[in-house]
Amino acid sequence: MTILIRQAHIIDPLSPFHKSTQDVFIDNGRISKIGTLANQEADQVIEANNLHLSPGWVDVFAHFCDPGFEFKETLETGIAAAAAGGFTEVLLLPNTNPVVTGKSQVEYMVQKAKHSMVSVHPLGAVTKQTEGKELAEMYDMKAAGAAAFTDGLHPVQSAGLLLKALQYVKAFDGTIIQIPDDKTIGTYGLMNEGIISTRLGLPGKPILAEEIQVARDIKLARYAESKLHFTGITSPKSIDYINRAKQSGAAISCSVTPAHLYFTDEDLQTYDTNLKLYPPVRTAVERNALREAVLNGGVDCITTHHEPHEYDSKICEFEYAKPGMIGLETCYGVMGAVFGDALSAERWVELASSNPRKLMQLSQPVIKEGEVANVTLFEPLATYVFTEDAIRSKSKNSAFVGKELKGKVIGIINNNQLKLN
Amino acid sequence: MQLSTRHLLGIKDLTAQDIQLILDTAAQFKEVLQRPIKKVPSLRDVTIVNLFYENSTRTRISFELAEKRLSADTINFTASGSSAAKGETLLDTVNNILSMKVDLVVMRHSASGAPHFLAKHIPAAIVNAGDGINEHPTQALLDAFSIREKLGTLQGKKIAILGDIMHSRVALSNIYLLKKMGAEVTVAGPPTLIPKYLQQAFGVNVSYNIEETLKWCDVANVLRIQLERQNQPLFSSLREYNLAYGINRKLLDSLNKEIVIMHPGPINRGVELDSDVADSKQSIILQQVENGVAVRMAALYLLAGKRSEN
Numbered sequence: 001m002t003i004l005i006r007q008a009h010i011i012d013p014l015s016p017f018h019k020s021t022q023d024v025f026i027d028n029g030r031i032s033k034i035g036t037l038a039n040q041e042a043d044q045v046i047e048a049n050n051l052h053l054s055p056g057w058v059d060v061f062a063h064f065c066d067p068g069f070e071f072k073e074t075l076e077t078g079i080a081a082a083a084a085g086g087f088t089e090v091l092l093l094p095n096t097n098p099v100v101t102g103k104s105q106v107e108y109m110v111q112k113a114k115h116s117m118v119s120v121h122p123l124g125a126v127t128k129q130t131e132g133k134e135l136a137e138m139y140d141m142k143a144a145g146a147a148a149f150t151d152g153l154h155p156v157q158s159a160g161l162l163l164k165a166l167q168y169v170k171a172f173d174g175t176i177i178q179i180p181d182d183k184t185i186g187t188y189g190l191m192n193e194g195i196i197s198t199r200l201g202l203p204g205k206p207i208l209a210e211e212i213q214v215a216r217d218i219k220l221a222r223y224a225e226s227k228l229h230f231t232g233i234t235s236p237k238s239i240d241y242i243n244r245a246k247q248s249g250a251a252i253s254c255s256v257t258p259a260h261l262y263f264t265d266e267d268l269q270t271y272d273t274n275l276k277l278y279p280p281v282r283t284a285v286e287r288n289a290l291r292e293a294v295l296n297g298g299v300d301c302i303t304t305h306h307e308p309h310e311y312d313s314k315i316c317e318f319e320y321a322k323p324g325m326i327g328l329e330t331c332y333g334v335m336g337a338v339f340g341d342a343l344s345a346e347r348w349v350e351l352a353s354s355n356p357r358k359l360m361q362l363s364q365p366v367i368k369e370g371e372v373a374n375v376t377l378f379e380p381l382a383t384y385v386f387t388e389d390a391i392r393s394k395s396k397n398s399a400f401v402g403k404e405l406k407g408k409v410i411g412i413i414n415n416n417q418l419k420l421n
Numbered sequence: 422m423q424l425s426t427r428h429l430l431g432i433k434d435l436t437a438q439d440i441q442l443i444l445d446t447a448a449q450f451k452e453v454l455q456r457p458i459k460k461v462p463s464l465r466d467v468t469i470v471n472l473f474y475e476n477s478t479r480t481r482i483s484f485e486l487a488e489k490r491l492s493a494d495t496i497n498f499t500a501s502g503s504s505a506a507k508g509e510t511l512l513d514t515v516n517n518i519l520s521m522k523v524d525l526v527v528m529r530h531s532a533s534g535a536p537h538f539l540a541k542h543i544p545a546a547i548v549n550a551g552d553g554i555n556e557h558p559t560q561a562l563l564d565a566f567s568i569r570e571k572l573g574t575l576q577g578k579k580i581a582i583l584g585d586i587m588h589s590r591v592a593l594s595n596i597y598l599l600k601k602m603g604a605e606v607t608v609a610g611p612p613t614l615i616p617k618y619l620q621q622a623f624g625v626n627v628s629y630n631i632e633e634t635l636k637w638c639d640v641a642n643v644l645r646i647q648l649e650r651q652n653q654p655l656f657s658s659l660r661e662y663n664l665a666y667g668i669n670r671k672l673l674d675s676l677n678k679e680i681v682i683m684h685p686g687p688i689n690r691g692v693e694l695d696s697d698v699a700d701s702k703q704s705i706i707l708q709q710v711e712n713g714v715a716v717r718m719a720a721l722y723l724l725a726g727k728r729s730e731n
Contacts, residue, residue: 190533193617199433200533200534201553202533204616204617204618273538316510316511318538
C-alpha cells in the first residue's frame with residue numbers, strides 16, 4: 001500500500017524536516033520520500049487543513065481488561081480506541097484476570113496484538129497477583145516482552161518489598177511504575193478530602209497519602225539506584241519532590257492524566273460516578289499547579305489511565321461505583337481544551353511521544369526517508385463536542401461526553417496500516 | 422407558599438424560606454396531632470414507599486405514622502445490607518416498585534448520595550431518610566422545630582453538636598440548617614471524629630473540649646457514637662470516650678445555667694450520655710421524637726403538593 005500525506009506540518013525534533021511543511025510518501029509501511037511531491041500518486045492520499053504529523057504517540061498506562069473482563073474492553077476494542085486517540089503504542093496494565101504475573105500472560109497480549117495497527121506492550125506485575133506479598137517473575141516477563149513493571153491499580157504498599165523489586169529489576173534495566181498512594185491513609189476515601197468532600201458527606205482521601213508515598217518511594221529508588229516512574233500525580237508537592245530527585249541525578253519521572261488537568265473536586269457535587277477516579281481529582285489549586293508543571297517541564301508525560309467500566313458499574317450509588325474513566329480517545333482534545341495555545345505542538349509531542357519512549361525504552365521512530373512509518377496525524381485547532389456515539393471503546397464511562405474539546409486526531413500509520421478517524 | 426425543590430435530598434438544597442415553611446407547616450400538624458382524631462385526608466390519593474436499606478426504628482416508624490396520619494397509602498421495604506449485596510441494583514428495585522404506581526419514595530441508605538443518584542434516574546419525588554454520612558434532613562428539621570419550640574427562635578442561639586461528627590449525617594444536616602437559620606454552631610468531640618475541613622467548609626467553631634463547649638452553648642445536641650460505621654479504630658475505648666467526652670450530671674450541674682439536652686437516638690447510655698442526663702428535665706429527647714411525626718407530615722405534605730403542581 002502507498003500513502004501520500006499532503007502538506008503536513010512535521011513536528012519531530014529528530015527529523016531534518018522538523019517544523020517544516022512537506023509532502024510525505026509512505027510505501028509499504030516505510031517513509032520513502034519527503035519533499036514537494038506534487039505529481040506523486042498513491043493508493044491513499046491524505047489531505048487536511050492544518051495537518052500536523054509527528055512520531056506516533058504512546059500511552060504508558062492503559063487498561064484493556066483482556067483477558068478476564070472482556071465485557072469492559074477487549075484488545076480489539078482497546079486498540080480501536082487507542083488508534084482513534086492517536087496512539088500507535090500503548091502499555092497495558094497487568095490488572096487482568098489472570099493477572100499478568102508470568103510469561104504466558106505477557107505472551108497472550110503480545111501474540112494476540114502482534115499485527116495490529118497499535119503496538120501493544122504489556123506491563124508485568126511487580127508482585128504475584130498484585131497482592132503485594134511476593135515478587136512476580138519479572139525476569140521472565142521482561143524476556144517475553146514486558147515493557148515495565150507495575151502492580152497497576154493496586155500499588156505496592158510495603159516499603160521493603162518495593163525496595164527489593166527496585167533492586168531486582170536492575171539486572172535487566174527495568175522500570176517500575178507506581179500510582180503513589182499510602183492506602184493506610186484515607187483507606188475508605190471516595191474522593192479528595194477537602195471542603196467539598198466535607199460538604200458532600202463523602203469520606204475523603206487526603207492528598208497527603210500521595211505525597212508521603214512519593215517521598216518514600218523516591219528514597220527507595222535512590223537507595224536501590226533504580227528507575228521509578230510515578231503515574232497519576234495529583235499534587236504539586238509530589239512534583240517538587242520528584243524535581244528535586246531528578247536534579248540530584250535520580251532516575252525518577254512522572255506523568256499526569258488529562259482528567260486531573262481538567263476536573264476539580266467541585267465537579268463531583270452531583271455525585272457523578274464517571275468522576276470517581278483513582279487517584280481522585282483534587283482542588284482547583286492543585287489542578288492549576290499541575291497545569292503549570294505540564295508546561296514548564298515538571299511533568300514528563302501524559303498518561304490516559306484509560307479504565308473502561310461497563311454501564312452497570314457506574315449506574316449505581318457513588319460508593320459502589322467502580323473508580324476510573326476511559327481516556328484514550330479524549331486525551332488530545334482535552335489537552336487542547338485545557339491549554340489552548342499555551343501548549344505548543346512541540347511540547348505535546350515531547351509529552352506524548354519522545355518522553356514516554358525514552359522512559360519506557362521503546363525505540364524512537366523518526367520522520368525521515370527510509371524509516372518505518374510510525375506516525376500520528378492531527379489538527380491542533382479543530383474544536384468539537386465529544387459525543388457518546390463517537391466512542392470506540394467498549395465502555396462509555398467518560399465524564400467528557402458533552403464537553404467541547406480542542407484538537408483532533410486525524411489518524412495513525414503504524415505496522416503498515418493506516419487508520420483514519 | 423411552595424417549596425423551592427421537588428425532592429427533599431438534603432438541607433443543603435433548601436432555602437431559609439423552605440425551612441421556615443416546613444417548620445410553620447409542622448406547627449399546624451402538631452396541633453392536628455393533639456386532636457382526638459389525628460388523621461387528615463391531605464394525601465388520600467398518594468402512595469408512598471418507605472425503602473429502608475439500613476436499620477431504623479424511630480425514623481421508619483415516624484415516617485410511617487406521618488404518612489398514615491396524612492391518609493397516604495404506604496408500603497414498606499426493608500433490605501438487610503446493601504442493594505449490591507442483595508444482587509438487585511438500587512435502580513432496578515426502585516423502578517420495579519415505581520411500576521406499581523408509587524408517587525413518593527422515602528429512602529434510607531448506607532451510601533452517601535444514594536438518594537441524589539435516584540433523583541437523577543426516576544420520576545418520583547424522593548425524601549432522604551438518611552444517606553451514609555451525608556444528610557438526614559428530616560432529623561435536622563425536627564431538631565430545629567424542637568429548639569424553636571423550646572427557645573422561641575433559632576436566630577442567634579448557640580448550638581453545640583457533640584461527639585461523633587465524622588460519621589454523623591445528623592451533624593451535617595444540623596450544621597447546614599442551623600447556619601441557614603442564623604444560629605451559632607460549635608462542634609466538639611475527639612479530633613479523630615471531627616472532619617479536618619469542617620471549619621473551612623461551614624464556618625462552624627471546632628473544639629476538642631466538651632466542658633468549655635457546654636459552658637458556651639444554649640443547646641447541646643449529643644450525637645450517637647456510630648460504632649457500626651467505624652472501619653478503623655478512632656478512639657481507644659468506650660470507657661475512655663465516656664471519661665473524656667461523655668456528659669454526666671456533675672458536668673451539667675457545674676455549668677451554673679440550664680442548657681437544653683438533645684439526642685437523635687438511639688442513645689448509647691453510659692457512653693455519650695449518662696442516664697441521669699438523658700432522663701432529666703433538661704432533656705427534650707422525647708419531644709424530639711414526638712415532633713418528628715409533625716415535621717415529616719409537613720415535609721411529605723409540601724412535597725406532595727409540589728408533585729401535583731408538576
